[in-house]
Amino acid sequence: MHTGRLVLTPEDAFYVPADIAALLARLRDIDFIGAHILPENEADYLLGERFMQLVTFMGCSPYIQLKPTEDNQPFCHLKIDGPYTDPVFLAGKNSNAPNCKACRKRIPQWEALIRAWSKQPKRYRATCPHCGNLQNPATYNWRQAAGTGRFFLFVENIFPQEAQPSKALLKALQGDDDKAWCYFYIQDD
Ligand SMILES: [Zn+2]
Incomplete structure (x- = not known):
């Protein structure tokens, strides 16, 4: 069962970070992301050693699957979506x-x-x-239940409201830009 995702994106729906490689390097530096899941797929990353500190989970001791399983169950990982030329709208059954x-x-x-x-x-x-x-x-x-943007980071397999990005993570996403980041949740049908 696939529950949905936490979506991270700049607050300004028309903005794309100028240097996406530098953004990903910052996320590796704080151990939010780790290696590519498959070397040939540049959009998908394993989450890093400090993922559980950089995102606050609601509820007590959640069980989060962070590695691929042998039977191909959905698991928590990072997926890059975009950049798009124009903003796109993302919604789910929670919107x-x-x-x-x-x-x-x-x-x-x-x-x-x-x-x-x-x-x-x-x-x-x-x-x-x-x-x-x-x-x-x-x-x-959209009260964090839909959103628009040109560049998204998906934390896959997160249920709406299950996990919130920490201030440290939002700061690392922003870097030296004057554009703050925000987040919302998409629940699949
Ligand atoms: Zn009005």
Whole structure:
């Protein structure tokens, strides 16, 4: 059974770190990631020795499978997704209506809005039916149950809210950039 993933991405949905190799080197330095799972696949990494310190698990003594199993069960690892030319929207069965930035009320018919947004993500503005605020849906508050971005790190096989990135991890992701990172959860169908 595959439960879903923790997604790490810059808060600014239009931003991609300039030096992704340097970002991955920082994650190796703090032992958040280890070696590639398979030498021929550059997108997938084993999690490192300090993964369990850099992510805070809710609940007591979780059992986290960090190594591939002989019977090919899903296990916790890091997957790189992107960079994409334009922001993409990620959602799962845990996602629901986002909140307007101005009045904080829920935006109805958000699936149709996102379809329209994805055709011109930079320029598209949606009108809030409650307060008339014009907002790019990339900046909606999805309450960590969906999100947009051009570059993602997936921590695979994490259940929504099961694990939160520590401040130290978010700082390492940001490096010397002025763009902070955020996170959300996607639960597979
Ligand atoms: Zn509003």
